[in-house]
Amino acid sequence: MERILTTDRDRKSTASHNNLLSATQSDRARLIYSAAFRRLQQKAQVFSLESNSAVRSRLSHSIEVSHIGRYLVASICSKINTNSKLESEIKKYWLDNNLAIANVVEISCLAHDIGNPPFGHFGEAAIVEWASSDEIKKSLKKSLKNKSLDQKRLDFLLEDFTNFDGNPQGLRILTKLQGEDGFYGLNLTYSQLAAFMKYTYGSKDKTSGHSDGKPFSKKIGFFETERDVLERAWKKLGMNLNKRHPLGFLMEASDDISYCVSDIEDGIEKNIISLDHFKNEVSKGLSIVKDEHYEYSDFCNALIIKLNEDQSEFPIGSFLGFKTMLSNFLVDKVSSRFVESYNDFISLSIDKQIISKGTIEYAILDVLRNYTSTYLFTSYEAEKMELSGFAIIKGILDEYLKLISLTKKEFSHLILQDFDKMRECKLSIERRLYNRLPKKHVSAYKTAIANKPLNEINDETNCLINSFEKIDDDTELRLRLHLIVDFVSGMTDQFSMEIYQLIKGISVR
Numbered sequence: 141m142e143r144i145l146t147t148d149r150d151r152k153s154t155a156s157h158n159n160l161l162s163a164t165q166s167d168r169a170r171l172i173y174s175a176a177f178r179r180l181q182q183k184a185q186v187f188s189l190e191s192n193s194a195v196r197s198r199l200s201h202s203i204e205v206s207h208i209g210r211y212l213v214a215s216i217c218s219k220i221n222t223n224s225k226l227e228s229e230i231k232k233y234w235l236d237n238n239l240a241i242a243n244v245v246e247i248s249c250l251a252h253d254i255g256n257p258p259f260g261h262f263g264e265a266a267i268v269e270w271a272s273s274d275e276i277k278k279s280l281k282k283s284l285k286n287k288s289l290d291q292k293r294l295d296f297l298l299e300d301f302t303n304f305d306g307n308p309q310g311l312r313i314l315t316k317l318q319g320e321d322g323f324y325g326l327n328l329t330y331s332q333l334a335a336f337m338k339y340t341y342g343s344k345d346k347t348s349g350h351s352d353g354k355p356f357s358k359k360i361g362f363f364e365t366e367r368d369v370l371e372r373a374w375k376k377l378g379m380n381l382n383k384r385h386p387l388g389f390l391m392e393a394s395d396d397i398s399y400c401v402s403d404i405e406d407g408i409e410k411n412i413i414s415l416d417h418f419k420n421e422v423s424k425g426l427s428i429v430k431d432e433h434y435e436y437s438d439f440c441n442a443l444i445i446k447l448n449e450d451q452s453e454f455p456i457g458s459f460l461g462f463k464t465m466l467s468n469f470l471v472d473k474v475s476s477r478f479v480e481s482y483n484d485f486i487s488l489s490i491d492k493q494i495i496s497k498g499t500i501e502y503a504i505l506d507v508l509r510n511y512t513s514t515y516l517f518t519s520y521e522a523e524k525m526e527l528s529g530f531a532i533i534k535g536i537l538d539e540y541l542k543l544i545s546l547t548k549k550e551f552s553h554l555i556l557q558d559f560d561k562m563r564e565c566k567l568s569i570e571r572r573l574y575n576r577l578p579k580k581h582v583s584a585y586k587t588a589i590a591n592k593p594l595n596e597i598n599d600e601t602n603c604l605i606n607s608f609e610k611i612d613d614d615t616e617l618r619l620r621l622h623l624i625v626d627f628v629s630g631m632t633d634q635f636s637m638e639i640y641q642l643i644k645g646i647s648v649r
Contacts, residue, residue, distance in 0.1 A: 141233055141486055144377045144385060145244070145331045150315070150369055151324045163329050164243035170326040171247055174318045175580075176254050182632035183256060186403050186522060195406045198253045204402060206249035208394040208471065213242040215475035216390075223479055230482070241387065247328075248335045248391035255310025257629035258636040259529025264304055266533035267625060271301030279544040283617055297618050299343040300363040301625060307338055308362045309629050315369050317626055321593035322583030330373035334385040337361050337370070338392055341382055355491035356384050365588070365622060379488060386485040390478070393494045397470045400508035401463045407516045408459070415459060418511065419447050425507030433500045439469060443504075466504065473501050532640040533628060539643045540624045542570050548616050552608045555586065556601060576639065577627050585623040589616065 147163040157163040171177055180199035196204075217238045221231055234241070257263030270276060280297060281289055289297075300308075314336065315325040328336075339361030341351035351357035362370050374381055407413040423444045430440035446465050449458040474494050484490050495501045516522065543551065546567075553561040554574045562571050586600075587593055590607045597603045608616070631639065641647035 141230070141237075141241075141386070144334070144379065144486070145237070145240070146329060146377060148330050148376055149324075149327050150330070150372065151327050153327065160237055160240040161243070164240045164247070164332070167326075167328045167332045168243055168247050168250075170318075170328060171251055171254075171314075174326060176313050176318055176630065177250070179630070179632050180253065182634055183253075183258060184260060184525075184633055185399075186260075186406055186516070192409065194409050196402055198256060201399065201402060202250050202253055205252065205391075205394045205398045206246045208397050208467065209245040209249040209390060210242045211467075211471050212390050212394060212475055212478075213238065213245050215471050216478055217241075219475055219479040220482070223482075226479075226482060244332055244335050245387050245390045245394070247332055248387065249394050251310060251314065251336055252338070252391055252395055253306065253310070254313055255308065255629065256306035257309070258533060258631050258633045259526065262526040262530045263533045263629070264306060266530045267304040267537065267629065268302060270534055270537040271298050271304065275538065275541060276544065279541040280617065282545040283547055284613055285547065293614065295344075295347050296614055297621065299347045300365065300618070301621060303343045303346050303360045304625070304629075305339075305359045306629075308343070308360050308366070309625075311336065311362050311366050311370070312622075312626070313630075315366055316584045316588075317580060317630070321595050322580065322585075322587040323593035330376045331385070331387075333370065333373045334377055334379065335387040335391065337384060337388055340384050342367050345382075351382075354382065356382070363622070365619070383488040384490075386488070386490075389485065389490070389494050390474075393470075393474045396493075396495050396505060397467060397474070400505050400512065401466065403512050403516060404508065405459065405463070407512070407519070410521065412519045412521055413515050417515070419458075421511055421515070422507055423447060425510065426504070429500075429503045429507060433503060436500045439500075440504075470495075470501050470505075473499070529633070529636075532636050535640050535644060536628055536636065537624065540573060540628075543573055543624060544617070544620065546570060548608065548611075548613050551616075551620060552604075555582070555589075555608075556604060573643070577623065578630070581623055581626045581630070584626070585619055588619045588622075 145160060147157055147160060153163075153166070155166060157166050177199075180202060181197050183198040185196040185198055185201045217234050220226055220234050223231075257267060259266075276298070277289060277294070280294075281287070311333070313325065314328055314333065316323070317325060319325045319327060338356070339359045340356045341354060341360060342362045342364055343360050344364050344367075345351035345357070346360050351360075371381065374383070377385075379385070404413070404418060408415055408418065426440045426444050430437040433440075443462060443465060447458055447462040449461065477494050477499075478485060481490065495505065543554075546554075550565050550567065550570075552558075553565060553567065554571060562568070583594055586604060589611055590597060590603050594600060628636070638647075
C-alpha cells in the first residue's frame with residue numbers, strides 16, 4: 141500500500157506537507173474550499189431547480205457518500221487488524237495511516253460528482269448530441285476556412301466531447317480549472333488523482349477501440365487534455381497505465397451504497413412515491429433475492445420485517461431503520477471482500493467492481509435500482525425537468541457555436557482584448573458571448589495555449605501573441621471547444637437557466 145500512496149504532486153507544494161496525513165488534509169482543504177465544490181449545492185441529484193431543501197443536491201449526496209467512504213475504511217482497518225493471513229507490516233501500515241487513507245477515500249467521494257454538468261445525465265447527453273451535430277461540423281469547417289474535415293481530424297477535435305461524461309470533466313476541474321495559475325488546478329497528490337479515477341481509459345482509447353472490453357472502460361475517465369498528468373501520476377505510483385487505484389474501488393462502492401436509498405427517500409419527500417408502495421414493491425423484490433441467495437435468506441427476511449415495522453413503535457421510523465440496517469450490512473460485506481482479496485487489490489489485479497453481479501450486495505441494490513427506474517425517474521416531475529434541462533444546455537452550446545466558427549486569428553482578438561481588431565472583424569456579438577466566460581476557465585485556456593502557468597509569464601500579451609502563431613489550428617480549436625464546454629458544464633442548474641434566457645432574449649435583467 142505504501143507504494144501507491146505518496147505526498148508527491150505535479151507541482152511541488154509551497155507548504156511543508158512532509159507526511160501522508162498532512163498532505164491528505166491539505167488535499168481535503170483544497171477541495172472543500174473550491175468554488176467547484178460549493179457549486180454542487182445548486183446542482184440536482186435527481187430533481188433540478190428544487191426549492192425543498194430537504195431534497196438532496198449533489199453536495200448533500202456527496203457528503204453522504206463520503207460518510208460511507210470513511211465508514212468503509214474504519215471497517216477495513218478493524219478487519220485487517222484481526223486477519224490472521226495478513227502480515228504484521230500490513231497491519232502496522234493501516235494502523236499508522238488509517239486517518240490518511242480515510243482522507244483519500246473521503247476526498248474521492250466528495251469529488252466524485254464535481255464534473256457533472258447542470259441537469260445531470262441529461263446535461264451530459266445534451267453535450268454529446270451537440271458534439272455530434274451537423275451544426276458543430278459546419279462551425280469547425282468555417283473556423284478552419286473550409287479545409288477538409290476527414291474522420292481522423294474530426295476525431296481529434298471532437299472525441300473528448302462525443303464521449304463527454306462528468307467523470308473526465310471532474311478530473312479536468314481538479315487538475316486544470318480550479319486553482320489560481322490555470323495550469324495545475326488544485327494540485328492534489330498523485331495518489332488522490334489516481335484514487336479519484338472510476339474509469340481508466342481516455343476518449344482516444346474509446347474512439348480507436350483500444351479500450352473495448354477492457355476493465356473500467358464502460359465510460360471514459362479522462363480527456364486527452366489531461367492524459368499527460370494522469371500518466372505521470374500512474375508512473376509515479378508504479379501503476380501500469382489504465383489500472384484502477386485500490387482506494388478507487390471504495391469510492392465507487394460508497395456511491396453505490398448511498399444513492400439508491402437516498403433517491404427513493406427524496407421521492408417520498410416530494411410525494412412522487414408513497415412509503416407504502418415502496419414497502420410493498422421492495423418486499424416483493426427482496427423475497428425473490430432470498431430465493432436466489434438462500435444463504436442470506438435470514439438477512440432478507442430481517443430487512444423485510446424492518447421495512448414493514450409499525451412506524452409508531454420504532455423510534456427512528458421503519459424507512460430509516462431499513463436504510464441503516466442495509467447500509468451496515470453492505471459496508472460489512474464490501475470491507476470483508478476488500479480484506480479477503482487484499483493482496484489482489486494492492487497488486488492491481490482486480491478487474492471488476494466490488495459490488496458486482498452475482499453478489500448479494502448487487503442483488504439487493506438492484507431491487508432498489510429497478511424500483512427507482514420504474515417509479516421515480518419516469519415520474520412527470522423528474523422527466524419535465526430533464527426535458528427542460530436538455531433544451532437549456534443544448535441551446536446555450538448552440539449559441540456559443542458563434543465562437544467556435546471564428547478563425548484562430550479572430551478568436552485571438554477576443555483573448556488579447558484587441559478592440560480595434562474586434563471592430564474591424566465585426567465581432568460585437570462574439571465579444572459579448574466571450575465576456576460571459578469565467579476568468580478561471582479563460583486562464584486555463586491561455587495557459588494551455590502558452591503551455592505554462594500565467595504567473596510564470598512576464599509579458600502575457602506578447603507571450604500569447606507568439607503562442608497563437610506557433611500553435612496549430614486544430615490544437616487551438618480543441619482547446620477552444622473545451623473552454624466552451626468547461627463554461628457550460630460548470631454552471632449550476634439555476635444559472636444555466638438564467639444564461640439560456642439571457643442569450644435567447646427570453647428574460648433580460
